Amino acid sequence: MAVKNQKVYEEARRPSPPRWSIWLGMLLLFMLLGLMGGILFVGQAPPVDAGGIWQVALGTPVLVWVMAISTRVIIYASYVRVADGWDEARTKDLEQKYKVGRRSLQVWGTSAYTALRRQGVSAEGQVSKLLAGVRAIKSQPFRIGGNVIRHSCIDGDGNADPEQILLQAFEQVLTDLAQVLEGLADDIPLKVLVEGDSQITEATLHRIWRSVWCKSGVRQSTEIISDAGLVAVNQWLDRGVEDNSLLLIVAFQFAPEQPRDTAEVVVGLLLGGCSPVPSLHPIACLHRPEFLRAPDSDVDLSVQQALEWVPINACSIEHVWRSGVDRYHDSLVTMALTSLSGAGAEKKKFHDLDSLLGSAGKAAPWLAISLASESIKLSAGAQFVITGGSDDSLFCHCAVTPASPNSV
Structure with missing residues (x-):
């Protein structure tokens, strides 16, 4: 037979999208760690530039978080694109098989x-x-x-x-x-x-x-x-x-x-x-x-x-x-x-x-x-x-x- 349901490939497995609640929690955690590090450095002697400390203490976690979430989004989009391509090819193949099957x-x-x-x-x-x-x-x-x-x-x-x-x-x-x-x-x-x-x-x-x-x-x-x-x-x-x-x-x-x-x-x-x-x-x-x-x-x-x-x-x-x-x-x-x-x-x-x-x-x-x-x-x-x-x-x-x- 031209087509058997058992031989039709399944649709591509879709990747899970980023869970923003987790990522926002990670951002807060990074900022909290940066805040704690800033407090430790500001209290040291001799005196240091407090403004620079706080920029590094809060900016670095945010920068790391942005890089991590950007990488996650790029990976997710890549997988989605691959899955879309698979499903599109599967649809065309299935249509062709059913065209033959429905002769x-x-x-x-x-x-x-x-x-x-x-x-x-x-x-x-x-x-x-x-x-x-x-x-x-x-x-x-x-x-x-x-x-x-x-x-x-x-x-x-x-x-x-x-x-x-x-x-x-x-x-x-x-x-x-x-x-x-x-x-x-x-x-x-x-x-x-x-x-x-x-x-x-x-x-x-x-x-x-x-x-x-x-x-x-x-x-x-x-x-x-x-x-x-x-x-x-x-x-x-x-x-x-x-x-x-x-x-x-x-x-x-x-x-x-x-x-x-x-x-x-x-x-x-x-x-x-x-x-x-x-x-x-x-x-x-x-x-x-x-x-x-x-x-x-x-x-x-x-x-x-x-x-x-x-x-x-x-x-x-x-x-x-x-x-x-x-x-x-x-x-x-x-x-x-x-x-x-x-x-x-x-x-x-x-x-x-x-x-x-x-x-x-x-x-x-x-x-x-x-x-x-x-x-x-x-x-x-x-x-x-x-x-x-x-x-x-x-x-x-x-x-x-x-x-x-x-x-x-």
Whole structure:
């Protein structure tokens, strides 16, 4: 990440100003000592010049005091100047880091294919069902082996060919995104990230993907990237918008190795910076994710930092999506929800995709972001995502907000 609160230098320690009560007391003490010395010298014989004695006896302490206080003031002013310079440099550095930290990606297209999109249900209908709390997860025969396991699947026909079902789901997702890609120029680069979990062999998955991609009709030049999860978004934002390339993400979980309490999903997202064409308008803005790597991390600070990347107040969040959170991170989610619910809890709606659909594995972050973006298309406001990552040690928060006219 570009900015971490723990790595921001503290403000300079300010020196204590001169305490005039002490210095005035020192002046009186010096003058008292000078007075005592003058009395001793005046009383001596032979007689001495009394006026000169008193000038030396009283003038010397005052001169010493003036020199001491002047030195103290100069040292104090020097330290203040150094501290001002440090704080000014710190402010500029912090502004630059926050400028980088508050970069966001535009969501140009989304598609999420889950068990709720059976029988021709539209993307809007799927989101409406999830917003209403409709559950798709249930005990049913698993497509490989036939054992009855609690999960959700994208096709209820247990006798259907798994490869054909996955191919159709990929085709559905790419067809949805192709509506955006068709309006783009051929010279716009397309970075492609594909990740997922399945019992199907890698060779078979590659064959299915190549077949679907060839039929998609995508004309833009493509480059497969090796990044994974929301770390890819983080790194993309760190690099900044170097060109008008777009990031196409396809994530899936299909017939996983451990199917209990899981969801079969295929998700597609098209992300980028500035608008590749003037007529194209973003659905939403995906802001920088904030990661947690340890159970003892400050969850409240992480939530506030994720909101700060927008920036937005917790009171403005309308929907909170939770996805891909295992038991290890469940207590962290509870703390995060408590932090969010403290502000305007009555206005927020919490959606636990793990209990509605099942855990989506590596596709969990993308599923939550896609559904949050689709929710914004239905005139919803700012969304907050709490999700696990493709790396089991990662746990993150991020915000999805409606795209403003200035974002294009």
